[in-house]
Amino acid sequence: MNLLLNYCLLITVLLVTVTGCKSEDESENRPDLDSVEIRPEVVFDVVDDEPLQFFIESRGVVEPAQRIQITPRIGGFVEQHNIVEGRFVEQGYILLELNDDEWVNEERQAYNEYQKAKNEYEIESRLRNDSGSGSNGDESLLRITTGLAEAELAWERAKLNLSYATLEAPFSGRVSAEQVVSNGAYVSAGQNLGLLIDASRVRIRFDVLESEIDALEEGMAVELTGPGGKEFEGEIIAISPVVKTETKTGQVLVEVENPDYELKSGMTVEGRVFVRSESSKVRMPREALLERDGRTLVFKLNTDEVQWIYVTPEAMNSEWVLINHPEIAPGDTLAVDQHFSISHQQKVVPLLVD
Template sequence: MKKMNNIVLISAATMLGFAACKGPGQKGAPVIPPTPVNVIAATEAPAVYYDKYPATVVALNQVELRSQVSGFITGIFFKEGEIVQKGKVLYEIDRRKYEAAYLQAQANVASARASFERAKKDDDRYQRLADQDAVARQIVDNAKATLETSRSQLAAAEANLAAVRTDLDYSLIKAPFTGRIGISQVKLGAQVSPGSTLLNSISSENPIAVDFVVNENDIARFAALQGNAATGDSTFRLQLSNGTQYTHGGKILAIDRGVDNQTGTIRVRIEFNNPDDQLKDGMSCVLRVLNDQSGHRLLIPYKAITEQMGEYFVFVAGDSTATQKKVHLGPRIGDKIVIMDGIQPGEKVITEGFQRLRDGGKIQIGIPAAPQDAAAKK
């Protein structure tokens, strides 16, 4: 009997314990409060953006000046670094022996011409006598042979005179075109050899060109730009090595004849006006080519983008929940990014507070004031 009383007491204590655990003030599982967020509507706006290519400035005309005759430099007639006009005398090589050779060649021509004139008169005279049968035929033939010999000697003398005149002309080295000349590689009195001694370099400056390479897949795009008569100043822009933007626009001058089979690229040349001599041959720069997808595009702040495993997402706000959507990105423009697809204009993109969100998570639009701010307002 005593044992049964103990069992009843234990059961009652247990029931009282359970009753105590389920008091009237107890609640269910804790409720997670909504995440405060800020949003902005995705809007369409003009989006002008450029593809960037490393490029090099090149002169359209450039030549190394070398002597074609030997001798000593006896004159330098330019200021280094200045613009020289086509035909201006730049260097003089000792001309004395070339002038003497020219005078001798002139004398040889005069002598050969006199011999030719005498032989021609003799031929005419003997021909008239032969017509009257008053001279032997052999004398007539000899006169004709002498005439042809003197004719050949005159031609040889005139050819030698032309060659000597050419050497005399080569003793004065002139600018082949209008351009800027560099620093002289020789000084007065230096000896030069034909074709081997570099005297200087000269290059044209306005207009000037920029060379860059593109993938062979882009050939059709640049060929269309080359054939487009409406190509304007906004299509090609230059960014200089110091980060400044070149003010003048360019146009396609040429696309190279073939693709480099080692790299799969082709060279393209863009022509730019260079009135202020801002572009120099050999400069490095970045060529910006207007992207053909520029236009009205969907833009959102770049800070709204999250990346997961190489894919990009944004959180879109509903009435009280956030939905994660995958997007495909275009180029970045300042603090905004072009969205190619994934969301629609007008959708509210979460820009702040999404770091703690999950797809379908509860949200409260508007970041609440910090405690210290609330106290300050009181």
């Protein structure tokens, strides 16, 4: 009995010893959470003393300098045409020619009627002059009573209709046609057959806020960026004298040389006009500026620690801010991203902006 009791006590002591050793080992290996330092990654950029440029920016849609609808004044059957999508047509070239047999006959008939009325007028005029009853006031009346005045109008109208059978390009340009026009097809008077577009020069209308439009003048250069990122340069040729009451904007018309036709009608482009520049001690990215408790501040990098500095912006645009602070100089490094939740004198992992 005593032997069994001693044996149980021995096992108990061994278990306590092993458990105690294991607890001590775990305590030694477990890190002290209070001593762990967490350093967030923060993106920084270097500030400079370059001047701050101010631009007026807007967005507009490209339209050609010249554009007309290809619309026949009279109906008829197509004899020949150049109404083909994308076709270049020189000024004076035929866009559309209709069969003119009908109009030639009408013109000849009208001419014959005119000659007949003219003969009657001349005979009647001689008779009146011989009898001494003619006067200047009777001249106009005689033209009417003999039918000469009406015949003249009919002949002029017939010649005009005959001229409408051929439609020539008033300027050089490219054809835009959404429908196919075939020789021999009948087209109606007033039917829209397509567009003739001269896009060697294009115009863009920009809406500008009423608070900014007074800073613009005709002749100012305009920097333009197309949908693909390519840059162009234009010039302000007109500023609208009217501001829209609904949008509080005025319209500015910009003209751009487009010899390679890279700007297409209907494209949306970005435009900006340089209006002035300002300078100060430091120019910094606008992303560096934060606001807390109604005050603006930045985080300056000192080795691996950030310093919280209150600043007052002197001027700013959409990209940059000008400041003049004794603790910030050109060449200093300020936080510009991933810095919204850091605090004063916090150690960080600094990353430079690309």
